[in-house]
Amino acid sequence: MDNNTVLVTENIKSYYVLDVGGSKKVVKAVDDVNLTIRKNEIYGIAGESGCGKTTLMKTLYALMNPPLRFMGGKVIYYRDDQEIDILSLSKEERRKLRWEYIAYIPQGAMSIFNPVIKLKETYRDFLDSHLSGKTRDEIFEIAREHIKELGLPIKVLEAYPHQLSGGMRQRVAIALAGLLKPAVIFADEPTTALDVVVQRGVVQLLKDIQESLKNTIILVTHDMGIHANISDRMAIMYAGKIIEEAETKEIFYNPLHPYTRFLINSLPKFGDKGVRASAPGNPPSLANLPTGCPFHPRCPEKTDICTREVPELVQTGEEHKTACWLVSKGDE
Amino acid sequence: MFVKRYLIPRLLQYFLVIFLGITIVFFIPRFAPTNPVQRTISEIRSRGTYLNPADVEQMVADLTRLYGLEGSWGEQYIEFWRKLFKGDFGISFFQFPTPVIELIKTALPWTVGLLFTTTVLSWVIGNIIGGIAGYRNNRLWSRILDGVVMFIRPLPYYIFALGLLILLAYVFRLFPISGGASIGRLPSFTLSYILDVLKHAFLPALSLVVLGAASWFQASKLIVQNVNAEDFVQYAQLGGIKERKIMFKYVIRNAMLPQITNLALSLGQILSGALITEIVFSYPGLGNLLFSAINTGDYNLIMGITALSIVAITTLVLMIDLLYPLFDPRIKYK
Ligand SMILES: Nc1ncnc2c1ncn2[C@@H]1O[C@H](COP(=O)(O)OP(=O)(O)OP(=O)(O)O)[C@@H](O)[C@H]1O
Ligand SMILES: [Mg+2]
Numbered sequence: 261m262d263n264n265t266v267l268v269t270e271n272i273k274s275y276y277v278l279d280v281g282g283s284k285k286v287v288k289a290v291d292d293v294n295l296t297i298r299k300n301e302i303y304g305i306a307g308e309s310g311c312g313k314t315t316l317m318k319t320l321y322a323l324m325n326p327p328l329r330f331m332g333g334k335v336i337y338y339r340d341d342q343e344i345d346i347l348s349l350s351k352e353e354r355r356k357l358r359w360e361y362i363a364y365i366p367q368g369a370m371s372i373f374n375p376v377i378k379l380k381e382t383y384r385d386f387l388d389s390h391l392s393g394k395t396r397d398e399i400f401e402i403a404r405e406h407i408k409e410l411g412l413p414i415k416v417l418e419a420y421p422h423q424l425s426g427g428m429r430q431r432v433a434i435a436l437a438g439l440l441k442p443a444v445i446f447a448d449e450p451t452t453a454l455d456v457v458v459q460r461g462v463v464q465l466l467k468d469i470q471e472s473l474k475n476t477i478i479l480v481t482h483d484m485g486i487h488a489n490i491s492d493r494m495a496i497m498y499a500g501k502i503i504e505e506a507e508t509k510e511i512f513y514n515p516l517h518p519y520t521r522f523l524i525n526s527l528p529k530f531g532d533k534g535v536r537a538s539a540p541g542n543p544p545s546l547a548n549l550p551t552g553c554p555f556h557p558r559c560p561e562k563t564d565i566c567t568r569e570v571p572e573l574v575q576t577g578e579e580h581k582t583a584c585w586l587v588s589k590g591d592e
Numbered sequence: 593m594f595v596k597r598y599l600i601p602r603l604l605q606y607f608l609v610i611f612l613g614i615t616i617v618f619f620i621p622r623f624a625p626t627n628p629v630q631r632t633i634s635e636i637r638s639r640g641t642y643l644n645p646a647d648v649e650q651m652v653a654d655l656t657r658l659y660g661l662e663g664s665w666g667e668q669y670i671e672f673w674r675k676l677f678k679g680d681f682g683i684s685f686f687q688f689p690t691p692v693i694e695l696i697k698t699a700l701p702w703t704v705g706l707l708f709t710t711t712v713l714s715w716v717i718g719n720i721i722g723g724i725a726g727y728r729n730n731r732l733w734s735r736i737l738d739g740v741v742m743f744i745r746p747l748p749y750y751i752f753a754l755g756l757l758i759l760l761a762y763v764f765r766l767f768p769i770s771g772g773a774s775i776g777r778l779p780s781f782t783l784s785y786i787l788d789v790l791k792h793a794f795l796p797a798l799s800l801v802v803l804g805a806a807s808w809f810q811a812s813k814l815i816v817q818n819v820n821a822e823d824f825v826q827y828a829q830l831g832g833i834k835e836r837k838i839m840f841k842y843v844i845r846n847a848m849l850p851q852i853t854n855l856a857l858s859l860g861q862i863l864s865g866a867l868i869t870e871i872v873f874s875y876p877g878l879g880n881l882l883f884s885a886i887n888t889g890d891y892n893l894i895m896g897i898t899a900l901s902i903v904a905i906t907t908l909v910l911m912i913d914l915l916y917p918l919f920d921p922r923i924k925y926k
Pocket of ligand 1: 315546
């Protein structure tokens with residue numbers, strides 16, 4: 261591994277194993293995902309609702325509560341030339357890794373704060389659990405400094421979560437993620453449910469933190485506009501798999517997978533009043549996937565092989581990988 | 593702002609509820625088909641006592657006065673309130689001529705002492721243990737405890753209490769069989785008297801705490817399992833916050849909120865006493881007193897105890913309403 265890499269996954273699989281009336285139902289939410297993520301980049305992940313983005317993030321973060329189960333593969337972090345296999349760490353080692361080395365901004369920041377304590381108490385709990393030998397006052401001082409540095413109003417520390425607007429709560433969640441200067445921040449849909457003006461501020465805050473920490477942000481959003489804005493590289497996810505990965509520019513100028521083309525075409529363009537074409541039909545159920553390429557039932561360009569065999573994610577250009585028979589067949 | 597917009601209307605409501613409650617207590621016996629005066633006289637007659645007509649007339653007059661039944665209902669009602677403010681509930685008939693207030697005063701400390709302590713203790717124990725067991729619900733000890741509680745909880749109270757009594761007072765003579773203190777001992781503030789009282793209270797308290805805590809345990813465990821699934825608990829886990837802190841400050845703290853209201857309601861019921869406990873352990877208290885009052889048709893005593901319960905419950909509800917925002921900042925006075 262060159263020392264520019266911070267995170268590598270090898271064929272990770274995470275399934276929801278459900279017991280439905282005595283029979284087992286398996287939702288293949290993350291299926292055979294290989295990623296290589298670099299230091300100092302914003303790596304975007306896009307895909308329709310329900311395709312497994314959140315599950316993938318939780319797997320990378322090693323937070324899997326039932327019914328979610330890890331079914332195989334490896335998640336390796338590179339920390340100062342040291343390999344860390346996060347899923348084989350002890351509970352306490354994993355607890356310490358969190359927030360100090362990897363941090364998380366969960367989807368739906370509206371309800372992530374303990375409703376009965378002030379935000380400064382939440383700050384204190386994060387700091388207390390990771391720094392030792394600090395007094396209460398020192399801890400609050402760190403919290404105040406941190407809030408001030410990011411340009412947030414200092415009074416949020418004295419507020420209870422319900423007293424803040426959704427946008428402010430989201431900003432606090434982002435600020436908290438950068439608190440201990442982690443090497444990787446996972447941000448799951450940080451702009452969803454916010455109005456456009458607030459979204460801009462939130463995206464800017466993420467950008468600011470990344471620029472000052474020079475760390476990695478893995479940004480999940482189904483909003484392609486935001487990816488165009490800040491992601492350096494990105495992956496497109498479909499039915500639990502990565503189906504295309506490239507630099508963001510390349511994805512937008514040279515999309516190879518028909519699904520990626522649909523995603524990009526569905527973006528509104530300036531001065532264009534026509535109806536945008538999104539992918540026809542609905543995403544497949546992850547508990548009952550079609551044979552072959554999971555996208556084939558919706559694909560306007562499908563051929564025979566698409567219905568029979570699953571295409572691998574293969575190199576289709578410099579820094580560009582695609583999982584589509586239309587592209588890989590040409591190589592054979 | 594708070595005083596004008598919230599406190600004053602809330603206090604007015606408080607007094608109105610007490611006023612209406614006690615008014616109902618006043619009218620219900622008066623709508624009852626039996627006349628307490630005639631009933632008392634026929635009881636005396638049924639014991640075979642000969643009463644000559646002049647005595648009967650005198651008795652009717654006396655009883656009518658003692659029951660507060662002189663004059664029109666309006667006059668009676670005003671007189672009733674006038675006496676109430678002086679703490680005078682009239683005279684008890686089942687222990688004639690002791691004033692009702694004296695009987696209540698004697699029984700009250702036993703009841704409050706036993707029930708207040710056991711209610712609070714069961715609440716604390718049940719909620720903390722239930723909370724921890726709910727948070728660690730896949731540990732072996734948590735499942736075993738769950739099984740034990742599931743067995744204890746449906747036991748009828750009197751069987752459980754009798755079992756304890758037989759085991760710990762007859763078979764192993766560790767505790768006294770009955771009473772609130774040793775017979776013949778006068779109440780005093782000495783260590784030996786207090787120890788004597790505690791020793792007598794132990795079995796009744798144990799029976800109440802075990803079954804009480806078992807039911808709080810089950811409620812709390814259920815609530816905790818729901819709180820466990822809340823986003824803020826998962827966020828604390830994502831943040832690598834220490835387990836103990838997540839358990840107490842995030843999970844149990846939030847799970848206790850709905851239980852605070854329930855505690856207040858249980859405390860309000862204290863003043864009707866714990867009849868079965870008092871019977872099984874021959875423990876002096878309001879439960880026994882109320883039971884005798886109902887059995888003997890002692891209206892003044894029934895009204896006295898009921899009026900007191902009304903005041904106690906409304907006061908506790910008021911206190912909870914005023915204090916609740918301290919526990920849950922999302923609740924505003926409205
Ligand atoms: N607790 C759960 N139990 C069972 N199935 C689940 C659970 N959570 C998610 N799933 C299923 O797993 C699949 C992937 O879910 P996931 O939340 O990862 O999707 P997502 O891409 O993050 O969607 P969204 O854009 O809506 O956040 C979905 O089909 C979903 O129905
Ligand atoms: Mg999601």
